[in-house]
Amino acid sequence: MAGTDWTCSHATMHAWEFLDYEPSLPVSEKSNPLTRDIDRASANNIVRMLQACDTQIFQEDSEDTYQRLSSERVVETIMEVAKRVELILKDPQDSLVVLSGCGTSGRLAFLIVTGFNKALRELNQTSIYSYIIAGGDRALLSSQEAPEDDPKQGMLTLKKVCEGKKRVLFIGISCGLSAPFVAGQLDFCMQHPEVYTPVLVGFNPTHQARDDPMPGCTFTFRSVVQRMQELSKSQKAFLINPAVGPEAISGSSRMKGGSSTKILLELVLSAAHAATFTNMPVTYKGILQHMEAYKQTLDITYAQTAEIAALLEAAGQSLRCGRRVCYLGWGSVAILGLIDASECNPTFGADFEDVRGFISGGYREMNNNEGPLSSLGSDFRVTHKDFLHLVLPSLNDQDTVLLLYTHSDNIREVAKLAHRAREKTSNIHAVYHQVDGAAAEQQDDIDRLCSSSLKITWASSPASGSLLHMWELSTKLLLNAVSTGAHILKGKIYQNDMIDVQVTNSKLYRRATRLLQDAFLLFLCSHCEEVMVSFIADSWQKKKKKSCQATAAHAGRQAGSRHKNTLGETLTTSEGEIMSQHRALETLSIYKLPTPELNQSQSVTHTHLTAVSRFSHQSH
Structure with missing residues (x-):
């Protein structure tokens, strides 16, 4: 695998679509057949696998099982929601469009809202957009996943944001149709139809919406969806939920789920703006043309596979050495750097210092609801000055610095910061977007300072859509x-599962329990939960000031295969310590839980004990 070019077959590309493929799991939680061996892939092949997974976003209907992004019903719903936004743009008095989500969904809601409000200000128009993120603005930069489980808080936050408004279009984002925070908001909207029109964006079929009870509620997410389906018949509610395929890393909705969220919402809002300000009506053909522009963005980005792989390799080497990766950015592409960095801690169990983002202009440039958050601590200091003061003094050649900018940014400022970073490390890389034919002043100076420069060139006027939106998606x-591949190289992924993720909310708890049960196939679910709860309790005692980590659950997943009834290779602690299968069984005995009996085909072999994550990669 590591030494050969990876290819995928048509059958593998579509395998997840069949009803008998991991039937107990929703699409957003299934494993992707394309990436089953991503933990053993070379940097170049990791990028190829991610490209194949992202391509699934735009796959056309091939089976009757799932509706896709370009399905007729999805496109028509996008059009109808765009027309609702258009009405508010033309008559903004006492009206509001609210985008709300948790984690990555909330961060992208922030990015999109601030971008479109900026566009309105440039046209001397009233800002009509507002965002909500579970946990407040601190969740823009750090993991605050527990608030996702509070439907009442979601409702109260929405009520406060919309106080005094007479017409609200509410767009709730939940990739897995599972977040109680968003469910509470959607329920509130349906209780007040005289003001609110609810829209749900997600990437599972409606029958796969989460059906677990929520604290203090008589409804579930699925029952909310069912009520919305009924209201959608009279266009009093809307659902946009195409299937885009399983994530490259199982359940990591920051990836395809995040990209698809960005694409869908920008399709809606861009169509509404074009209809309002350029007299271009919202049409079916126009939506499809705009989708094609996003599809081309994938092609343009992944045409740089070798260059992306080199960045991934550099970042991975830094993490393996216990060093850091820093994103230094300008404008909205810098915000994508902040978002990506914020996701590494909950996804990979990374230390906050492992991957950090910094933005020129800091919170003034971000324009977030709560303003500067620097008083919350060094983790929230995000300006370039903060980088120079807090990080630069300790940099060395084992750290990776990545510059993110476009030709329209202040290139002189980019060069100046590159010079400062070069005083401490030669491991500097540039990623910049340039319109075809445009020459960025001082770019040659930056190229000389950097180990590599990845230039992505774009047509001066895309066929459809905003060039800035394409730059942003490409950067994302x-x-x-880079961040996913670097952590794969560090050994944070087994097959295509996260094995060092923080269990900080009910969604992750369910996932961890399932993965542990999957690893030890003979266990009852209650036994799996008991193991995980014990690990959570122990971790809480040891790290009272940190989020509880129960990576043993995910390590249990690491110890099993989806396709073999063998016990597995390892458990991994939150610090990345490797423990053998014998240690896993020993752990079970400590908690007085029954251990599965091994038959001949399940015997522990030397291969089983050593073919672990990066260990198996390094053996190639």
Whole structure:
């Protein structure tokens, strides 16, 4: 695998679509057949696998099982929601469009809202957009996943944001149709139809919406969806939920789920703006043309596979050495750097210092609801000055610095910061977006300072859509590849599962329990939960000031295969310590839980004990 070019077959590309493929799991939680061996892949092949997964976003209907992004019903719903936004743009008095989500969904809601409000200000128009993120603005930069489980808080936050408004279009984002925070908001909207029109954006079929009870509620997410389906018949509610395929890393909705969220919401809002300010009506053909522009963005970005792989390799080497990766950015592409960095801690169990983002202009440039958050601590100091003061003095050649900018940014400022970073490390890389034919002043100076420069060139006027939106999506894809691939190289992924993730809310708890049960196939679910709860309790005692980590649950997943009834290779602690299968069984005995009996085909072999994550990669 590591030494050969990876290819995928048509059958593998579509395998997840069949009803008998991991039937107990929703699409957003399934494993992707394309990436089953991503833990053993070379940097170049990791990028190829991620490209194949992202391509699934735009796959056309091939089976009757799932509706896709370009399905007729999805496109028509996008059009109807765009027309609702258009009405508010033309008559904004006492009206509001609210985008709300948790984690990555909330961060992208922030990015999109601030971008479109900025566009309105440039046209001397009233800002009509507002965002909500579970946990407040601190969740823009750090993991605050527990608030996702509070439907009442979601409702109260929405009520406060919309106080005094007479017409609200509410767009709730939940990739897995599972977040109680968003469910509470959607329920509130349906209780007040005279003001609110609810829209749900997600990427599972409605019958896969989460059906677990929520604290203090008589409804579940699925029952909310069912009520919305009924209201959608009279266009009093809307659902946009195409299937885009399983994530490259199982359940990591920051990747395809995040990209698809960005695409869908920008399709809606861009169509509404074009209809309002350029007299271009919202049409079916126009939506499809705009989708094609996003599809081309994937092609343009992944045409740089070798260059992305080199960045991934550099970042991975830094993490393996216990060093750091720093994103230094300008404008909205810098915000994508902040978002990507914020996701590494909950996804990979990374230390906050492992991957950090910094933005020129800091909170003034971000324009977030709560303003500067620097008083919350060094983790929230995000300006370039903060980088120079807090990080630069300790940099060395084992650290990776990545510059993120476009030709329209202040290139002189980019060069100046590159010079400062070069005083401490030669491991500097540039990623910049340039319109075809435009020459960025001082770019040659930056190229000389950097180990590599990845230039992505764009047509001066895309066929459809905003060039800035394409730059942003391209940057997101690239950074997701770099941070995910770097952690794969560090050994944080087994097969295509996260094995060092923080169990900080009910969604992650369910996932961890399932993975542990999957690893030890003969266990009852209650036994799996008991193991995990014990680990959570122990971790809480040891790290009272940190989020509880129950990576043993995910390590249990690491110890099993989806396709073999063998016990597995390892458990991994939150610090990345490797423990053998014998240690896993020993742990079970400590908690007085029954251990599965091994038959001949399940015997522990030397291969089983050593073919672990990066260990198996290094053996190639």
